Each structure stands twice: as structure tokens, then as C-alpha cells.
Amino acid sequence: MSGGPGFFVTGTDTGVGKTVVACALVRALRAAGRDVGVMKPAETGVGAGGPLDALALREAAGVGDALEEICPVQLALPAAPSVAADDEGAPLDLVRVRGAFDALAARHECMVVEGAGGLLVPLAPDFTMADLAAELGLPVLLVARAALGTINHTRLSLEAIEARGLALAGVVVSHAGGALSEADAKNLAALRAALGDRLVGEIPPLAPGAAPDPTLLRLSC
Numbered sequence: 001m002s003g004g005p006g007f008f009v010t011g012t013d014t015g016v017g018k019t020v021v022a023c024a025l026v027r028a029l030r031a032a033g034r035d036v037g038v039m040k041p042a043e044t045g046v047g048a049g050g051p052l053d054a055l056a057l058r059e060a061a062g063v064g065d066a067l068e069e070i071c072p073v074q075l076a077l078p079a080a081p082s083v084a085a086d087d088e089g090a091p092l093d094l095v096r097v098r099g100a101f102d103a104l105a106a107r108h109e110c111m112v113v114e115g116a117g118g119l120l121v122p123l124a125p126d127f128t129m130a131d132l133a134a135e136l137g138l139p140v141l142l143v144a145r146a147a148l149g150t151i152n153h154t155r156l157s158l159e160a161i162e163a164r165g166l167a168l169a170g171v172v173v174s175h176a177g178g179a180l181s182e183a184d185a186k187n188l189a190a191l192r193a194a195l196g197d198r199l200v201g202e203i204p205p206l207a208p209g210a211a212p213d214p215t216l217l218r219l220s221c
Contacts (some may be wrong), residue, residue: 005221006111007169008138010129012153014117016145017174019053020212021203022114023060025141028214029110029221036061036221037108040071041097041132042116042123045078057114065104072100082122092123101136110221113138119160130164139167141200141219144191146175147184151191158198169219170200178205 009022022038029036038057046052054071073092075084085092105111113136115121115129122128133140140161144154154171161168173188180188192199201217 005109006105006113006138007141007219007221008113008115008133008136009141009143010115010119010133010157011143012118012145012150012157015176016143017176017203018114018143019056020176020206021141021143021172021174021201021217022112023056024203024212024214025217025219026057026060026112027211028217028219029112030060030062031214032220034221035109037063037065037104037111038070039101039104039111039113040116041101041113042073042075042081042092043071044075044081044084044116046074046076050074053114057112061112063108065107069100069104072096080121081116082124085124094124094127097123097132098135111136111138119157130160130166133166134164139169141169142171143174144171145177146173146180146188146202147177148187151187151194154191154195168198171195171198172201172203172217173199174203175205176203 009018011018026036038061040054043051043053051071051074058070077084077087081092119130120128142157144150200219203212
């Protein structure tokens with residue numbers, strides 16, 4: 001399996017704004033003339049409205065690919081994919097995930113794949129999001145929260161990326177939690193300084209339903 005050009009979007013935690021960043025990245029790549037395929041290999045917490053992250057990615061990409069390919073694993077329990085799969089009485093089908101990725105990657109010149117939670121979230125008992133990123137052969141784009149705790153979470157995630165020999169596309173800071181306190185802002189300034197040129201974008205606080213300016217991301221595929 002070979003990923004070719006593209007990105008694996010992961011986060012330092014859940015709820016940090018991965019989907020917002022992934023959709024902005026997709027729009028930026030499309031604006032640069034690239035044919036972008038998208039994938040959310042496993043989405044949990046799926047209700048009657050379907051896999052909302054996967055639907056947002058498909059809309060951003062403007063593709064007609066089947067939702068079952070874009071999001072081959074859809075689970076109801078809002079928990080780690082392996083836990084949600086166990087709750088439904090069957091292990092998560094990694095073969096199905098790999099097959100869907102191969103089909104999409106063959107159809108598009110660039111892939112944006114959004115993981116669930118952070119790098120060490122399990123898809124199966126002995127298979128994490130980091131393992132999937134390695135298998136797909138995609139560089140990792142790490143989305144970090146702006147608020148307190150981000151220095152530790154970001155550095156731990158960067159250490160995990162390096163320890164596994166994964167390529168790092170960069171770090172994007174997401175203000176998904178809204179405006180920062182003075183202490184949070186100073187904390188974030190320290191993180192920016194520590195990241196240097198690894199910081200490839202920052203998404204400001206957004207009004208509900210608003211999309212960020214894709215030019216805020218300094219990435220190409």
C-alpha cells in the first residue's frame with residue numbers, strides 16, 4: 001500500500017478542530033488546482049444524520065465518491081474506534097479500511113485522511129492511528145489546541161511522531177475553544193516559539209458554521 005501525495009490529519013486530543021483544519025486544507029489544495037480525495041477511516045458517535053466529519057470532508061472536496069468509501073467504518077458509540085466496535089460486537093474491519101483507501105488513492109492525485117482523536121487512539125487492540133498513518137505512507141499534520149495544556153500535548157505527540165519514524169508535515173494551532181485568557185495567550189506564544197517553522201498555520205476562533213480562510217495553511221501537495 002502506498003499513499004502517494006497527501007496528508008494524515010491527527011490531533012493532540014479529541015475536539016481540537018481536526019475536521020475544520022482538514023476541510024480548510026482540502027479547500028486550499030483544490031484552490032491550487034489539485035484533485036483531492038478525502039477519507040475518515042473510522043468515525044464514532046454516528047447518529048441519524050450520518051458521519052458528520054466525513055460528510056464535511058466530502059463537501060469540502062466536492063467529490064462524488066461513495067460515503068461508504070470515504071468513511072468505511074461508522075460506529076454509534078462516541079468512544080475510541082476499537083471500543084465502539086467492541087460495543088457493537090465485532091472487531092473493526094481494517095481490511096475494509098485499507099481497501100477503501102486504495103480505491104480512493106487510485107482515483108485522486110492527492111489524499112487528505114482525517115484520523116479519530118489522537119495518534120495513539122486504537123482502531124484495533126494492537127493497531128493505532130499512528131500505525132495507520134505509517135501504513136498509508138502519508139505525512140502527519142498535527143492539529144493542536146490553543147488553550148492551556150497544549151505545550152505538553154503537542155510535545156508528546158511530536159515525540160510519538162518522531163519515535164515511529166513518521167514524516168511531519170507540520171503543526172496547525174486551532175482556536176476551537178474560542179478566545180484565550182491572558183495566561184493561555186502567553187502559553188501559546190511559548191509554543192509558537194518552540195515550534196518555529198514546524199508551525200504551518202493557525203486557525204482563529206470562528207463563528208458557528210463559519211469556515212476558515214484556507215490561505216492560513218502553508219502547505220502544498
